[in-house]
Amino acid sequence: MSFIALVPGQMVAPGLLVTIGECVSRTIGLSVRVLEPILEPPEAYDPQRRQYSSTAILRLLIELRPQEAARLVAITEQDIFIPMLSFIFGQAQLDGRVALVSLARLRQEFYGLPPDEEVFRERACKETLHELGHTFGLTHCDDLGCTMSLATSIQQVDTKSATFCPACTILLAERLGRFGRSTARPSEEESP
Amino acid sequence: MKRQWKILVVDDEEVMRESLAAWLREDGYTVDTAASGAEAIRRVTADDYAICFVDLKMPPGIDGIETMIEIQKIRLDMPVVIITAYATVDTAITAMKEGAQEYIVKPCNPQEISLLVERIIRMKNLERENLLLRERLEKQYTFYDIISKNPKMAEIFELIRDVASLRSTVLIQGESGTGKEMIARAIHRSGDRVEQPFVAISCAALAESLLESELFGHERGAFTGAIERKKGKFELADGGTLFLDEIGDISPKLQADLLRVLQERSFFLVGGTEEVQVNVRVIAATHANLQEKVRAGEFREDLFYRLNVIDVRIPPLRERREDVPLLVRHFIERIALELGREITDISEGAIRLLIDYDWPGNVRELENALERAMVSCRERVLGAENFSFLVARAAEDERGWTPPGTQTLAELERKAIEATLRRTDGGVAEAARILGIDRSTLYDKIKKYGIKRG
Ligand SMILES: [Zn+2]
Ligand SMILES: [Zn+2]
Numbered sequence: 003m004s005f006i007a008l009v010p011g012q013m014v015a016p017g018l019l020v021t022i023g024e025c026v027s028r029t030i031g032l033s034v035r036v037l038e039p040i041l042e043p044p045e046a047y048d049p050q051r052r053q054y055s056s057t058a059i060l061r062l063l064i065e066l067r068p069q070e071a072a073r074l075v076a077i078t079e080q081d082i083f084i085p086m087l088s089f090i091f092g093q094a095q096l097d098g099r100v101a102l103v104s105l106a107r108l109r110q111e112f113y114g115l116p117p118d119e120e121v122f123r124e125r126a127c128k129e130t131l132h133e134l135g136h137t138f139g140l141t142h143c144d145d146l147g148c149t150m151s152l153a154t155s156i157q158q159v160d161t162k163s164a165t166f167c168p169a170c171t172i173l174l175a176e177r178l179g180r181f182g183r184s185t186a187r188p189s190e191e192e193s194p
Numbered sequence: 195m196k197r198q199w200k201i202l203v204v205d206d207e208e209v210m211r212e213s214l215a216a217w218l219r220e221d222g223y224t225v226d227t228a229a230s231g232a233e234a235i236r237r238v239t240a241d242d243y244a245i246c247f248v249d250l251k252m253p254p255g256i257d258g259i260e261t262m263i264e265i266q267k268i269r270l271d272m273p274v275v276i277i278t279a280y281a282t283v284d285t286a287i288t289a290m291k292e293g294a295q296e297y298i299v300k301p302c303n304p305q306e307i308s309l310l311v312e313r314i315i316r317m318k319n320l321e322r323e324n325l326l327l328r329e330r331l332e333k334q335y336t337f338y339d340i341i342s343k344n345p346k347m348a349e350i351f352e353l354i355r356d357v358a359s360l361r362s363t364v365l366i367q368g369e370s371g372t373g374k375e376m377i378a379r380a381i382h383r384s385g386d387r388v389e390q391p392f393v394a395i396s397c398a399a400l401a402e403s404l405l406e407s408e409l410f411g412h413e414r415g416a417f418t419g420a421i422e423r424k425k426g427k428f429e430l431a432d433g434g435t436l437f438l439d440e441i442g443d444i445s446p447k448l449q450a451d452l453l454r455v456l457q458e459r460s461f462f463l464v465g466g467t468e469e470v471q472v473n474v475r476v477i478a479a480t481h482a483n484l485q486e487k488v489r490a491g492e493f494r495e496d497l498f499y500r501l502n503v504i505d506v507r508i509p510p511l512r513e514r515r516e517d518v519p520l521l522v523r524h525f526i527e528r529i530a531l532e533l534g535r536e537i538t539d540i541s542e543g544a545i546r547l548l549i550d551y552d553w554p555g556n557v558r559e560l561e562n563a564l565e566r567a568m569v570s571c572r573e574r575v576l577g578a579e580n581f582s583f584l585v586a587r588a589a590e591d592e593r594g595w596t597p598p599g600t601q602t603l604a605e606l607e608r609k610a611i612e613a614t615l616r617r618t619d620g621g622v623a624e625a626a627r628i629l630g631i632d633r634s635t636l637y638d639k640i641k642k643y644g645i646k647r648g
Pocket of ligand 2: 144149150168170171
């Protein structure tokens, strides 16, 4: 029985992981296991940008993923980047195994607003589903309400929902091999 | 529409290259990467890309700008986005002048790059649609930025290819706005001097003494204000190409000096005694009929023959009206990107109007007209109403001819000059050409009638 592994970085609240885990297993239909927290690798830290290199963290995650985990998503409090961009909300190996979601820019406080735990959790769920979607080979969706639509600003994160649109749901199901034969890389681990 | 487009990311730095590629792949594009300019050129030769992201800073050999120039030699309309760091923004601006679609300062906001990609892809989709349409219609010739399906232009393109690597002087004749400098650049870029400087100067813009020192440079103390030795355009263009625009306007003294450089391949700085050797290919251009000037004794015959080794005559736009629709679409795409406007098409009526108009200012006037129309356009499609100023221009021309009435010849002349200057936005050289008189004569008349310019 394959599962999705959630790995918290330093200081990620356990309650949040429960919320994300429930959301993921409800939406994707695979069981979720929360693994031991990890330390964001110090070599991934860019002191000039005061951010973590998303690529460097992903590299570590590839090594960390247990054989039995179909996918591994790390949730970090750190602000992450790729060299070209000032920040990213998350990054995934497209059609791969691992993904990373940053919580740094998902809180209202980041934008100078009063805290709102519910809004924050909702955003974290959306971004986790989105990055997981990428690991299942889904690319960005033109449906702005779909969790797979591209968000480059917090407004866009808030515009979309924590669900896949009908088209993405079908694609995801195909990738998961739930409807008969999987069209994408069939693999034992991915069959529920 | 996304999935049919490929994007190329060129950067020697692996993390940079691969992470941008991954980010674009998540957006649904097929992305190839190249770790060097040479690899990029190989890829572009083998495959078609919608966008090339090229990092400005790559190791010596072939840097970002060179890569871009080479890429655009292979696919001349390839949108190249130059990636730069803050420190090199100046160079990026130079890159824009060399033909980069856009430049991005890294790290940039994700929204910025996503909008940029979207905009270019939208243009590419449009382009592809138009291309499919066009292909069915007729063969089209493009050479660098010059677009035409006129057979005379095709001959010119062929000539350019043949003579690009020679040292022979080229004389380009054509009305204002026909793109003489673009032809000169195309010659430079397709030849073996491409790595060397291309230096352009308009001989009409400057007074004789200034032009002399601009061309040949001056020694320290050559005249009041000459604080240090200054290199002239000939020296700056050494090894490359010097483009002398409006050559028909230079004084007899400069004609003699120029003839000497062309013959001796050397010259003296203003106020200097030391002879400077140069290896420069001269491309001269003029809107005037130089042969007529020679006959009238205004231009040295020997200089004319020195310049006219290779003779390129660009037909005015009204003699190649079949190019108007092509140019219009090309400019709409470009200007829409520049203005960040979603204008994607032009109405049948508007196209007809543009084809019928005489374009005294040629391609440049067409480009300006489109820009003016697009700025005022509130729709996605340009309509005839956006070009009402052209109708007014044409009507004004006609009114100028019809009612002599009770006006004296002097009054008519004054009005004609005023109207023409309005049309050229105060440009005396162009007004003189339209009126068919010398610039100096026009200056005299402007003074005589007390006409205010611009
Ligand atoms: Zn995404
Ligand atoms: Zn969707």
